[in-house]
Amino acid sequence: MEADFILQELMPALNRGLLKTLLLILPSASIGLCVGVLVGTARVYGHPLLKKLGDGYAGLFRGTPLVIQLFVLYFGLPNLGIYLEPYNAAVLGFILCTGAYQSEYVRGALLSIRRGQLLATQALGFSTLQAMIWIMVPQALRRALPGCGNEIIYLIKYSSLAYIITFIELTGEGKILATRYFRFTEVFLAIGFYYLVMVTLADFGLKKLEKRLYIPGFGKG
Amino acid sequence: MTSVETRPVLRVERICKKLGGKQILNEVSFELRKGELKVLIGPSGGGKSTLLQCINFLIPPDSGRIWLKDQEIHIHRKRDLYAYRQKVGMIFQDFNLFDHLNALENVAIALRKVKKMAKREALERALQELNRVGIGDKAALYPAQLSGGQKQRVSIARALAMDPEVMLLDEPTSALDPELIGEVLTVIRNLAQDGMTMILATHQIGFIRGLADEILFMQEGQIIEQGIPLDLLTAGKSSRTQSFCSKLHELSGEQEL
Numbered sequence: 001m002e003a004d005f006i007l008q009e010l011m012p013a014l015n016r017g018l019l020k021t022l023l024l025i026l027p028s029a030s031i032g033l034c035v036g037v038l039v040g041t042a043r044v045y046g047h048p049l050l051k052k053l054g055d056g057y058a059g060l061f062r063g064t065p066l067v068i069q070l071f072v073l074y075f076g077l078p079n080l081g082i083y084l085e086p087y088n089a090a091v092l093g094f095i096l097c098t099g100a101y102q103s104e105y106v107r108g109a110l111l112s113i114r115r116g117q118l119l120a121t122q123a124l125g126f127s128t129l130q131a132m133i134w135i136m137v138p139q140a141l142r143r144a145l146p147g148c149g150n151e152i153i154y155l156i157k158y159s160s161l162a163y164i165i166t167f168i169e170l171t172g173e174g175k176i177l178a179t180r181y182f183r184f185t186e187v188f189l190a191i192g193f194y195y196l197v198m199v200t201l202a203d204f205g206l207k208k209l210e211k212r213l214y215i216p217g218f219g220k221g
Numbered sequence: 222m223t224s225v226e227t228r229p230v231l232r233v234e235r236i237c238k239k240l241g242g243k244q245i246l247n248e249v250s251f252e253l254r255k256g257e258l259k260v261l262i263g264p265s266g267g268g269k270s271t272l273l274q275c276i277n278f279l280i281p282p283d284s285g286r287i288w289l290k291d292q293e294i295h296i297h298r299k300r301d302l303y304a305y306r307q308k309v310g311m312i313f314q315d316f317n318l319f320d321h322l323n324a325l326e327n328v329a330i331a332l333r334k335v336k337k338m339a340k341r342e343a344l345e346r347a348l349q350e351l352n353r354v355g356i357g358d359k360a361a362l363y364p365a366q367l368s369g370g371q372k373q374r375v376s377i378a379r380a381l382a383m384d385p386e387v388m389l390l391d392e393p394t395s396a397l398d399p400e401l402i403g404e405v406l407t408v409i410r411n412l413a414q415d416g417m418t419m420i421l422a423t424h425q426i427g428f429i430r431g432l433a434d435e436i437l438f439m440q441e442g443q444i445i446e447q448g449i450p451l452d453l454l455t456a457g458k459s460s461r462t463q464s465f466c467s468k469l470h471e472l473s474g475e476q477e478l
Contacts (some may be wrong), residue, residue, distance in 0.1 A: 113320075119279050120317035120376075124331040124383060125307035127299070134334050139321045217320050218366025 009035030036102020308379030
């Protein structure tokens with residue numbers, strides 16, 4: 001029966017995959033955001049050399065397809081004697097890719113903050129690092145939040161590429177099942193629904209965060 | 222004004238600055254003694270703002286020397302520079318409050334993060350300073366919720382909380398609506414009467430007449446006239462300052478404050 005297939009085959013497999021997908025997304029999104037903040041800040045206020053490095057990194061990872069980045073990490077690095085587990089290769093690839101995009105949002109947000117505030121921190125005796133940590137970045141994050149949230153939502157979906165380098169997550173589990181039972185329509189509709197739920201929940205959480213961080217003068221009232 | 226010592230608090234000697242190939246400051250020197258209020262006036266583009274920003278190295282001067290009390294300041298010794306800037310309060314034309322912090326936190330943040338004061342102590346001190354400039358009741362409001370005059374008073378409180386030896390005020394009322402200028406000038410007058418050492422760039426001639434110890438008239442990067450207000454501003458004196466101020470009078474019908 002149809003219900004048997006859904007309850008006994010499809011859902012257990014997809015739930016198993018969902019867990020793997022979450023294991024990919026959570027560290028990639030959080031570490032990737034940190035990378036984005038660090039690189040974005042360095043690209044605006046860093047030493048000229050650091051700026052160049054940051055620009056180069058962002059240019060490289062925004063300029064090449066993620067699949068190629070994953071292939072290089074998983075299939076290419078062994079040529080140099082570096083062997084990464086599929087999971088590690090996937091998370092590393094996602095962090096590097098999402099970090100590059102996040103740095104762009106953070107950079108834009110930092111540039112939108114009036115330079116006068118930086119002068120004020122200097123006049124009060126802040127070091128550049130202190131000024132970044134306590135004044136510039138907290139404001140930039142608030143301004144960048146809609147963009148950064150958008151990137152996290154992208155990440156939720158492109159995490160499906162991990163199955164290409166043999167890390168069987170939600171999409172991978174589904175594809176195996178679909179091939180075995182030749183039920184592509186039902187399985188892929190179900191997978192799509194799982195992603196839709198994840199993205200909706202993430203969107204809800206991000207909106208909540210935006211409200212929590214709301215300060216008069218930033219975003220809408 | 223009351224307790225003028227002989228030893229200068231701030232000494233600035235032969236500051237030069239070129240920006241974009243143009244000589245903005247040309248060998249500017251002056252001294253400030255404790256409790257003195259000196260006023261920088263002169264046409265826009267004359268170098269007033271650049272001079273003030275050179276004094277605390279927000280714009281590094283090309284050459285020249287600066288002493289606070291007896292200590293010469295070297296821009297390359299970062300630690301000394303940060304310590305020096307804490308002792309030199311700066312008030313900007315456009316306030317430059319931290320937009321993500323409320324009035325109280327705007328004043329407290331440097332106490333906590335730069336002076337490493339405990340949070341509670343810093344907040345208490347911040348509230349004292351807000352009360353001193355008359356806006357203790359606005360402590361919880363964010364910059365976006367304050368008027369220009371209130372913002373400028375918060376920024377004065379923020380500078381005062383650092384216990385500065387000297388304050389540099391860069392046209393503190395130029396960005397304000399006319400009806401808000403008075404409240405900021407009142408705060409500055411009180412500071413002067415309490416003996417704060419200050420250098421003030423302004424166009425509020427009426428205000429400085431009774432308050433300034435000395436007027437420095439700046440034009441094309443040089444102090445071309447200096448003296449007490451009585452000498453420079455009295456009608457009939459043929460000073461460059463007097464003619465500049467008469468023009469301001471004619472243009473604005475300047476109100477006495």
